Amino acid sequence: MSTETIDGVSVTTRANVYFDGKCVSHNVTLADGTKKSVGVILPATLTFSTGAPEIMECVGGACEYKLAGSEAWVKSGAGERFSVPGNSKFEIRVADAYHYICHFG
């Protein structure tokens, strides 16, 4: 079961647009100050760098991802999560759309 809504947040109205719009997200801040983002990746193969560690939670669609130092592409679909270490990279490929929540830290 994937997370359909996040309640009691402040949403930043201006979107984050990455890779010419292949990834678009909006930042949200929870009442306790926790920051997350909700976004979508459209058909593409992209490489993301992390600062803080991230947990990517799929809330719709699917992707395949490959962590730095791994040769394996792993599928992640709705309701599934994967973790990315801080100061690292991951590749992600999307055939249709990958809707996600990015949890930091």
Added chain:
Amino acid sequence: MSTETIDGVSVTTRANVYFDGKCVSHNVTLADGTKKSVGVILPATLTFSTGAPEIMECVGGACEYKLAGSEAWVKSGAGERFSVPGNSKFEIRVADAYHYICHFG
């Protein structure tokens, strides 16, 4: 001055993707039940149809829009709004990015 955040909302985690990703938005619901969306339009010329009347508030970037029945393209930039009647259409053209809040009703 444009609206940088909307506070105390429930955000729908799954994005709305229109026109192959030329327009991406997320729905938010305020505590009183009011629904809005926050989104971005990327470089394109698009035609949108309305159900309910809409007020489009620019929170970053700019667009030009043309309402149904008008021949005039009108610019709208950060902090500016325009209204679209219900059951109507409007054209919008964006050169770089148009970040918006869509207020309904």
